[in-house]
Amino acid sequence: MCDFPAVLQADVAAAGRVAVSGASTVPALSSAVVEQLCTGWQAIDSIDLCIAPAQSAPRGEATLAAVLGYCGAPIEVWQGGRWRARRGWAEPEPVRFKRLAPRRGALCDIPDLELFPARYRVRQRVMFRAALEVGLAQRAFALLAGLRAAGWLRRPERLAPLLTRSAPMLDALGSALGGMVVRVRGIDGAGRAAGRAWHVAADHDHGPEIPCMAAILLARRLARGDGPAPGAHTATGLLPLADFAPEFERWGMVTDIEDEADAV
Numbered sequence: 647m648c649d650f651p652a653v654l655q656a657d658v659a660a661a662g663r664v665a666v667s668g669a670s671t672v673p674a675l676s677s678a679v680v681e682q683l684c685t686g687w688q689a690i691d692s693i694d695l696c697i698a699p700a701q702s703a704p705r706g707e708a709t710l711a712a713v714l715g716y717c718g719a720p721i722e723v724w725q726g727g728r729w730r731a732r733r734g735w736a737e738p739e740p741v742r743f744k745r746l747a748p749r750r751g752a753l754c755d756i757p758d759l760e761l762f763p764a765r766y767r768v769r770q771r772v773m774f775r776a777a778l779e780v781g782l783a784q785r786a787f788a789l790l791a792g793l794r795a796a797g798w799l800r801r802p803e804r805l806a807p808l809l810t811r812s813a814p815m816l817d818a819l820g821s822a823l824g825g826m827v828v829r830v831r832g833i834d835g836a837g838r839a840a841g842r843a844w845h846v847a848a849d850h851d852h853g854p855e856i857p858c859m860a861a862i863l864l865a866r867r868l869a870r871g872d873g874p875a876p877g878a879h880t881a882t883g884l885l886p887l888a889d890f891a892p893e894f895e896r897w898g899m900v901t902d903i904e905d906e907a908d909a910v
Contacts, residue, residue, distance in 0.1 A: 648760045654878035665878045666864060671697065671826070672756045672774070674860030674881035675890060679828040680766060682887040683842045683903070686835040692771040693762055694829040696741045696751045701779040701820020703851045705813060711806035713776075716755040717787060718794025718802065723753065724763040724772045735791040738784055741777050744902045745847035746825050750784055751775030752791075761882050769832075779820040783813070824853035829906065841906035844887075852897045859893045860885060 650667040658665045668674055676695055684690055699705075716734040723732050738750035754776045762772045778784040793799035825847040834840040848856065863885055867873040874884055894901055 648757055648880070650880055651878045659877040662876050664868060664874050664876055666874065666881050666884065667879075668757055668881040669861040669864050669884075670857040670881070671860070673758050673761055674864075674885055675856065675887075676758055676828060677762075677765075677882040678885050678887040678890065679844045680762070680830060681883060683828065683830045683844055684766070684832065687840065688833040688835060688837060689769060690766050690830060690832040691769045692773075692829075692831045693758075693766065693768055694771070694773045694775075695758060695827070696775040696777055697754075697826045698741070698743060698746055698749055698751070698777040698779065698824055700822050700824035700848070700851055700853050701783075702814075702817045702822050703824055703853050705810065707806050707810045710810055711803040713754070714790070714802040714806055714809075718791035718799070719755075721753060721755045721759065723759055724768060725770075727770055733791055733795055735787045736795070738777075738788055739775070741775060741827065743825055743827050743847075744843075744845035744904065745900060746823060749777035749779065750781065751777035752784065752788060757880070761880060765882060779824070780816045782819070783816055822851040823847065823849045824851075826856070839907065843904045843906050845902045845904070846894065846899055847901075848897065848899045850898065852899065855893075855897050856899075859890055862893070863889050 654665055680693055719734050720731040721734050722729050732753055734755055735752045738752040740748055741751040742748050752775055754774050756774050758774055759772055762768060790799060790802050794802055825845060827843055827845050829843045831841045860881055864873065
């Protein structure tokens with residue numbers, strides 16, 4: 647996805663068409679959140695994102711296979727102001743949410759990790775985590791990551807069919823409530839240290855509706871004739887956060903923005 651514009655720009659622009667990659671939760675929604683939270687800031691020090699799916703939400707085998715594909719594999723992460731290699735799904739850390747119980751989240755490989763450091767000139771860190779609701783499931787992924795790193799499990803994605811069939815066995819330990827949080831730290835327009843967080847909570851297993859929203863919103867804009875210019879684009883920065891509000895309301899999702907300056 648990250649190379650999509652560079653590879654296809656000339657051909658798509660010459661044809662007078664618009665092509666967009668990443669019209670989903672990341673990076674379309676995630677970038678809209680960052681730009682809303684950091685409006686007027688002088689600098690961004692860190693961006694931390696975490697998706698927390700509901701245990702009982704629908705899950706697809708192909709998605710699980712993609713996740714397992716980088717479980718325990720090295721992922722390049724912008725950390726400490728430079729690129730570092732870390733292992734996918736290893737070393738889970740606590741994550742706090744506004745309307746969900748705290749969970750432990752582990753590193754996932756998504757386009758934001760590559761796109762955000764340059765786009766937002768992030769000085770220290772960009773991190774994306776996924777936090778499963780049932781701790782046993784989170785620990786199982788960490789175990790698989792360790793086995794792959796040790797060379798004892800070469801193709802974790804082959805376990806996708808088995809894990810897809812067995813996952814519902816844990817549903818009784820979880821709920822239908824999922825969500826997402828985006829936290830930013832940096833320097834605001836007045837030169838002060840600042841921290842803000844945006845949360846969304848999606849109940850009744852409606853969380854999987856969120857990845858569809860950006861594509862729907864962009865399609866509506868294109869139909870009205872006010873979409874992106876002809877060419878190839880990532881979805882980063884193409885939609886303002888306000889555009890998502892009616893979709894969140896449609897599905898009964900609740901959003902919050904918190905000032906976390908004291909946590910900086």
